Structure formats: C-alpha cells, structure tokens
Amino acid sequence: MSKEDVERIQEEAEEEVVEKEEAVEREEVEDPLYKYVEEGTRIIEERVYIVPLYKAFRYKRGLHRAKKAVKFLRSFMERHMKDPNIRISEEVNELIWSRGIRNPPRRIKVRVVRTEDAGVWVLPPKD
Numbered sequence: 292m293s294k295e296d297v298e299r300i301q302e303e304a305e306e307e308v309v310e311k312e313e314a315v316e317r318e319e320v321e322d323p324l325y326k327y328v329e330e331g332t333r334i335i336e337e338r339v340y341i342v343p344l345y346k347a348f349r350y351k352r353g354l355h356r357a358k359k360a361v362k363f364l365r366s367f368m369e370r371h372m373k374d375p376n377i378r379i380s381e382e383v384n385e386l387i388w389s390r391g392i393r394n395p396p397r398r399i400k401v402r403v404v405r406t407e408d409a410g411v412w413v414l415p416p417k418d
Contacts, residue, residue, distance in 0.1 A: 322417070324404055324412065324414055327378070327380060327409070327412055328404075328406055328409055328412065332406045332407055332409060333406065333407040334404055334405070334407075335405045335406065335407055336404070337403070337404050337405070338372075338402070339401070339402050339403070339416055340367075340368075340371065340400070340401055340403060341398055341399070342363075342364055342367055342398060342399055342401060343397070343398050344360040344364065344387070344395055344396060344397060344398055344399060345397040345398065346363065347359045347360045347362065348360065348395075354392070355392060356392065356393055356394070356395050357387055357388050357391070357392045357393075357395045358392070360395040361379065361384065361387055364379065364383075364387070364399075364401075364413065365377050365379065368403060368411060371403075372403060372405060372411045374405070374410060374411050376409075376410030376411060377410070377411050377413065378409070378410060378411065378413065379413045380412060380413060380414045382414065382415045383399070383413050383414065383415055386399060386415065387399065400416045401413050401414065401415065401416060402414045402415065402416045402417060
C-alpha cells in the first residue's frame with residue numbers, strides 16, 4: 292500500500308467516527324419532552340411512577356377499559372402532583388391503547404415532568 296492509500300483510509304475512518312458521534316448526539320436530543328415543551332421552559336420537577344392501571348377496571352366489565360385507564364392515570368397524576376393541569380403525551384396514550392380498548396396494560400411506568408409554564412406532562416420513561 293502506498294502512502295496515499297494509507298492517508299485516504301485514515302481520513303475515511305475519521306469521517307466515520309465523526310458521523311457516529313453526531314448520530315449519538317442526535318439520539319440524546321430525541322427526548323419526547325422536547326416535542327411537547329418549548330425550548331426555553333424551565334423544568335421544576337421530574338419523577339418516575341409505576342401506575343397501577345388495573346385499579347381503574349378491577350371490578351368493571353371488559354368494555355371501554357382503556358378509556359377508564361386514561362381517566363385513572365389523569366386522576367392519579369392530579370393526586371400525586373397536586374396540579375389539575377395534567378397533559379398526557381401521545382406515546383403514553385398509545386401505550387395504554389396498544390392492545391385495544393378491552394385489554395390495557397395492568398401497570399405502566401411513566402416519567403412525570405412539572406414545567407414552569409405548561410403544567411405537568413406525563414411521558415414515557417427514559418430507558
């Protein structure tokens with residue numbers, strides 16, 4: 292191999308490393324919170340809860356369980372965060388409705404963020 296070939300291979304390797312670092316930075320920014328809250332908003336508090344949704348439909352018939360689970364999640368967050376302004380993200384809503392209206396999950400893990408302006412957001416947890 293000539294010197295030019297070695298230099299070209301090194302340059303390509305460096306470019307790949309830079310592209311991978313940029314991809315990692317983009318993945319870190321892919322937090323669902325940034326989709327719902329404006330950039331300048333200050334986060335006051337952040338908690339993680341495991342919400343027992345089965346309490347919402349424990350003694351109820353099988354119809355409309357997902358609706359009841361969403362209402363229970365909202366009331367659970369009002370009770371624990373002491374704020375009636377609760378907003379549920381699309382991801383959490385889709386998680387509850389993922390198995391249809393009759394079979395919501397028995398419990399879900401959620402991340403709750405209280406912001407200065409927007410109130411309380413219920414988001415999927417960071418893994």
